[in-house]
Amino acid sequence: MVSTGAVAIFVCALAAILIFVIWCIRHEKLHLMHRLYLALALCYAAWVIPLIAMHFVNPADTRIMFFLDCCTSPGGLLSSGVYLCIAIAFVKGWDRLPAKAWYLFLVPLAGVIVAFTNPWHHLQYRVFSTVKDEIVFGPFVNVTGAYSYFCLIVGMITMIRFAWKNKSRLYLVQCVLFSIGGMFPMIVSAVATFSAASLPITATPISFLVPILMHGYAIYQMHFLDIRPIATRHILDWISDCYLVLSANGLVITYNKQFAAIFASKYGISENRYLHDCVKEDDISKKTAVFNMITAVQSSEESESVVSYEQAMHIQEGETVRKIYYMVEASPLFIDDRIEGFVLSFKEVTKLRESLHQLQESRQRMMEQERLAFLGQMIGGLAHNLKTPIMSVSGGLAALDALVEECENSLGDPVVTEDDFREIYAEQREWSQKLREAMTYMSDIITAIKGQASSVMEEDTVFDLEEALNRCSLLMRHELLSGQCRMEVRYEDERRFALVGNINNLVQCLNNLLSNAIFAQQQVGGGIIYADVGADMEQLHIKITDTGPGVSRKVRDKLFKTMVTSKGAKGTGLGLYISNVLIRGRFDGSIYMEDNPEGGAIFSIAIPMERVTVSVREKGEDIGEKA
Structure with missing residues (x-):
């Protein structure tokens, strides 16, 4: 029944399967696809080992031949089911075999039971014989045959659909190899079942070598199992x-x-x-x-x-x-x-980069426009602030000239005593002190203006918060007086604060808030604008509080996000927007607004304490500034 040539083929196949099993054992962890292919190889081994044994058994010994034929059932029936599982696992990307997949092996299990219990019901063979023409099959053979065709056809269709859907040349080659491999045993089985051709019992298992070889080529040459869908x-x-x-x-x-x-x-x-x-x-x-x-x-x-x-x-x-x-x-x-x-x-991200670049340029232009507007405002304030000290200097110089002339005229006059000269000299010293005070004030103003005119991109330094507030009082002096307002700085406790950042940026932001507060305070006839300084465990807070008419809900919803103003034609909306950008970008802080319980609004700057150094104010040191 089993020829010597067939036995040689089967022995070679078993040797290859043994090598593959050893390879799998050396790889400690195999994922599902490898385990299924190993199962297919073992099923084939279980199929052909009884066939090899048949070669050495006397065909006349019907009972042994029947037993060996039954032993071929598990491998033969399970091979088709495993073939279908490989196809589905590849397409679905299974990590492990789901419970529903085990239903595919119910028919092979039933086939094995029917084969070994055939003498009691004759569902597998009505008549068993070692001569093909004398064999009479039972009805269950149709069930197992249909099952094998179903597994092979569905497996091929599944793979072909997957390759067509993914449009990958590599997947296409892999699926073609898989489908050709399944086609061979199906054709051989169909010829053996439906044609008059006399094929040996070894024809179907030999044809199953084709899918095993095709799969092996796909694994080692086409990397069929290296990555999944x-x-x-x-x-x-x-x-x-x-x-x-x-x-x-x-x-x-x-x-x-x-x-x-x-x-x-x-x-x-x-x-x-x-x-x-x-x-x-x-x-x-x-x-x-x-x-x-x-x-x-x-x-x-x-x-x-x-x-x-x-x-x-x-x-x-x-x-x-x-x-x-x-x-x-x-x-x-x-x-x-x-x-x-x-x-x-x-x-x-080309367009995104271009958009970000344009946004950055637009933001830079806006900041520069705001700085120019702010500098123009400061220059106007500078002109008014310098008029008074300049007039003082001019008047002081005239007074000094008069005193000098008086001294010259009094020389040699016996009526003018030494005490008179001392009195003239005292008046000169008094006017000289007034001139120094006026010059100091003008120097402070110019220093503050010069600082604000510097670039916003200066490197961060450590500066004292009081210095920044003093600059604000100097720069906003004229605007405060024009609005009949006064700025008063209040400290929560005896602590002093030094910040890491750019002092000019903070001064610009504070001046923007003060300018808005002055405009609001003017609506109610002027008054005191408070600059409150305090800190908690996480943030330093600088609050500018006015008692004006407050901020409408419509404007409040857009504050700091878009350029919105409640000043009408007198405002551009850039001030708060730029201030928010500067505080976030240069101090990692934020600006927020809340209602003043006494009427008006409170605009607060919050700066993380990581950027703040705290020290204790010396005893007796003034903790308030007024402008």
């Missing part, structure tokens, strides 16, 4: 402009058309080729896209997390070259807590 699903969850799927060892599994057009065509990347084989010697020094991909994958593998970086590419468009930017993310793919591959997604 979970990668494709991962990409489709958040579709990107370009994507690339790699196996754990850097083999290119698949990519989309955009990647092929932009990256693959330029660097010679292709499916079923290792990415590191695409790196040239000069790529490492130039750090090209391929080098960056490999570096990102290595970093992702080491950190077991997503790694992001930006990649610039030059695209030829006709006679011009356009530079585009991609944000690249290298994400590891985990299967059973082990990295089995990587997904590199490429999102074009």
Whole structure:
């Protein structure tokens, strides 16, 4: 019944299966796909071992031959079921075999039971014989035959549909190999069942060598089991402009058309080729896209997390070259807590970069416009603030000239005594002191103006908060007087505060808040504007409080977010917007507004205590400033 040639084929197959089993044992952890392929190989071994034994048994011994025939049932019936499981597991990306999949093996289990209990019911064989023409099959043979055809056909259809849907050349080749492998045993079984051709009992198991060989080629040459459709699903969850799927060892599994057009065509990347084989010697020094991909994958593998970086590419468009930017993310793919591959997604961010650049330029222009407007306001205040001390200096100089002339005229006059000269000298010293005070005041004003005229991009320094408030009182002096207002600084306790940042930025923000408070206070006839300083465990608070008409709900909802003003034609809306930007950008702080219980509004600047140094005020030191 079993020829010597068939036995030789089966022995060679068993030797190959044994080598494969040893290989699997050496790999301590196999995922589901490898375990299913191992199960298929073992089923085939269980199928052919009884056939080899038949070669050495006398065909006339019907009882032993029947027993050996029954022993072929488990391997033969289970092979078809495992074939279908491999197809479904590959397409579905199963990590483990679900409970519902075990229903596929009910028919093989029933077939084994029916085969071994055939003498009691004759469902498998009505008449068993070692001569083919004398065999009469039972009705259950139709069930097992239909089951085998069903598993093979459904498995092939499943793989072909998957390859067609994913449009991947590598998947297509793999699925073709899988389908051709399943077609051979199905054709041989159909010929043996429905034709008059006399095929030996070994024909079907020999035909099953074809799918096993095809699968082996797909595993070792086409890397059929290295990565699974979970990668494709991962990409489709958040579709990107370009994507690339790699196996754990850097083999290119698949990519989309955009990647092929932009990256693959330029660097010679292709499916079923290792990415590191695409790196040239000069790529490492130039750090090209391929080098960056490999570096990102290595970093992702080491950190077991997503790694992001930006990649610039030059695209030829006709006679011009356009530079585009991609944000690249290298994400590891985990299967059973082990990295089995990587997904590199490429999102074009060229327009986003251009928009951010335009926004930055627009913001810079707005800040400069605000500074120019603010400086213009300060110059106007400077002119008014300097008029009084200049007039004082002019008057003092005239008085000094008069005293000098009086001294000259009194020389030699016997009526003018020494005490008279002492009195003249005292008046000169008095006028000189007034001149020094006026000059000191003008120097302070000019120093403050000079500081505000400096660039907003100066490096951070440590400055005293009181110095900043003193500058505000100097710079806003004219505006306060014009609005019939007075600024009073109140400290919560005896502490002094030194800040890390740019003093001119803080002065500009405080002046913006003071200017708004003065405008509000004018509506109720002027009054006191309080600058309260206090701190808690987390933040330093500087509050500018007025008792004006307050801020309407419509304006309040837009404060600090857009350029909105309640001053009508007298305001631009830039002040609070720019102040918010400066406080956030230069001090890591924030500006917020709340209603004053006594009427009006409270605008507060909050700065984290990490940027504040606290010291104790010396005893007797003045803790308040008025303007």
